[in-house]
Amino acid sequence: MNGAEYLVSFLEKKGVEYIFGYPGGSVIFLYDVLGRSGLKHILTRHEQGAVHAADGYARVTGKPGVCFATSGPGATNLVTGIANAYLDSVPLIAVTGQVNLDSIGRDAFQEADIIGITMPITKHSYMVKKMDELPSVLEEAWNVATTGRPGPVLIDMPKDIFAGTVDSQVGLEKKYSRKVPLKNGLSEQLDKVVAALHEAKRPLVMVGGGVVSGQASEIIREFVNYTKMPVVTTLMGKGAFPDTAENCLGMVGMHGMPAANLTLNSSDVLIALGVRFSDRITGKPENFLPETTIIHVDIDPAELSKNVVADIPVVCDVAKFLTEMLSRLKKKGLEFATKEWLQEVTIFKEKYPLLYEKEGGLKPQTVIEEVARQVGDKVVVVTDVGQHQMFVAQFYPIGKTRNFVTSGGLGTMGFGLPAAIGAAFGKTNEAVALFTGDGSIQMNIQELATIANHQLPLKVFILNNSCLGMVRQWQELFFKGHYASTLFDSNPDFVRLANAYGIKALRAGETDDISEIVAEAFRLPGPVIVDCAVCQGENVLPIIPPGGKLNEMLGRWKGEAHISRIS
Amino acid sequence: MKCWGGGKVKHTLAVLVENRPGVLSHVAGLFSRRGYNIESLAVGETDDSSVSRITLVVEGDAKIIEQVSKQLNKQVEVIKVNDITEEETVDRQLLLLKVNADIAVRQEIMQIVEIFRCRIVDIGRRSLIVEATGDDAKIQAIIKSLQPFGIMELVRTGRVSIVRGQK
Known part of the structure; x- marks a missing residue:
């Protein structure tokens, strides 16, 4: 068995179904084997497409995404995608080819030090330098990617390792890592949490991406039903607790739901589950909820007190934490008198609904609301990055875990289209709705060929405002309307472009019936591009201006004619 | 306002790592990208030739030192981190x-x-x-x-x- 055969059979044994990748010189042995194997290889049109597709696949399935690329430029093209998966804790196995062992370090053709480049953006990067290391490296890399806090790993394999012979009898018993597990006083911390909740008058649950990856979306509902606490989510936590649930206030943060931000601001005890207190939520960390008792639960100890000081840090898997808590609370028969608090929260909701000006052209929010109304949770929702991403987070309620795919931490424009491809392969019985912008889609537009190739049921809504909306918005609000390099004067005609790839396309504008166009997009089989000509000047509101606090949102408030600071 | 007590103190960390090529660069890289400063660093094999010991001297307040230790602990090749500042x-x-x-x-x-x-x-x-x-x-x-x-x-x-x- 050669190295390539060993790798392929290893992946087959792990239950991998799809590989997203792009061939090249140093992985030619691998592709020779792959082409004859049971694994399905999805050829993207750029390595960045492959890594984002693997990422999207992992997000909707919970299984690690796998991507292959050749050495040098193939490997470096993965970098953005690996960083993206790292910041959002997505399990990913990236296998890169490398030049022959005896050429390493000589600046050989298509040589790049991908280990050195990716070390800061992976959980670990491995280079296989000896044949007998291959079995243990693969086994460990798989474990590293999928256990604890998930994340990407990279395995760099020189060409002669693919071609060399593996003695499958050796290697496995040799452990790569001998880490000493940390002690954690879980039981004591749980007692402290119970005590803090006992005192709480205005408790709040914050659901983060860790609730998705920790598969805690069932138990969290039970916990919330029992404790009757209100819930807010982060962008990454969206879907882990249904937006449509009565207790759910939706997303918090810079562009969060007004009521969610106000509730967070008024809470006295916050149970933060699988969140990392990103600056998009905290603003200046030292100003973030100084009076609130923060209970921070995360499987990664390094997250606790990294950005925001946790009063009660708990190193624990979220599902385990919630199970333990429920049993303790029930045993103690602890009742939660949250009635007054919930009333207060309801007032926030009624007083500060999310509003937008519906007149004056086709609004991006209208398109999103219409898709949500027609297909709701029947499709996987994928976004790119920018204004449209925030509009989807605000206006598209998600009811199911792993049904919302977005680039949270890194904010990678160009993520959407390939991630939607991965999502379509991950959830073959569902259609995928991708919301993207005219800026974002052009960052990986070559993947239209991949979509056409596989006739994926992918409905792409380009919320086309002929500009880079988010940056334009900041320039309007904070740079006196100096629109430097944000207005696109020469966009392609996306309908004709889609047609050129052999993809059906529709146009939506101010005078069109958007509801009919959305229905048509979902009625047509296979991929459909909908080029929606939306208003250029639409801004994402509310917004917490830089340095502002949660209750200092600028927005459109009920009964007020102009955008103003919340009062 | 909540904050971490204590000013900047020099801490000595004894870090056991797998004795493999590249480990030192991973550890050093971690410090540079997270913005921590290494005052001094010494590395050598232990009695077990497959394990190296890195002695690090880092200056920082309690929060920085805790983050440094936790981030070091996350590295696959780090076996154990000991803060021996308070020890004899x-x-x-x-x-x-x-x-x-x-x-x-x-x-x-x-x-x-x-x-x-x-x-x-x-x-x-x-x-x-x-x-x-x-x-x-x-x-x-x-x-x-x-x-x-x-x-x-x-x-x-x-x-x-x-x-x-x-x-």
């Missing part, structure tokens, strides 16, 4: 120092070397090389004493530390 330890550095030593001052330098119980390991026509081991204070004192003669070259290792007693 034996600390040593090695110093090699080439000092101007004309005949007129040679005797004086040799006396200083005697007082500090260090050694002269090389004699040139106009210079001496002094070898010294000791803790930070002693090394500083030797350097200071020899400075007036004109130091031509100086090289010192990072600190290595070991906990006294039972452990």
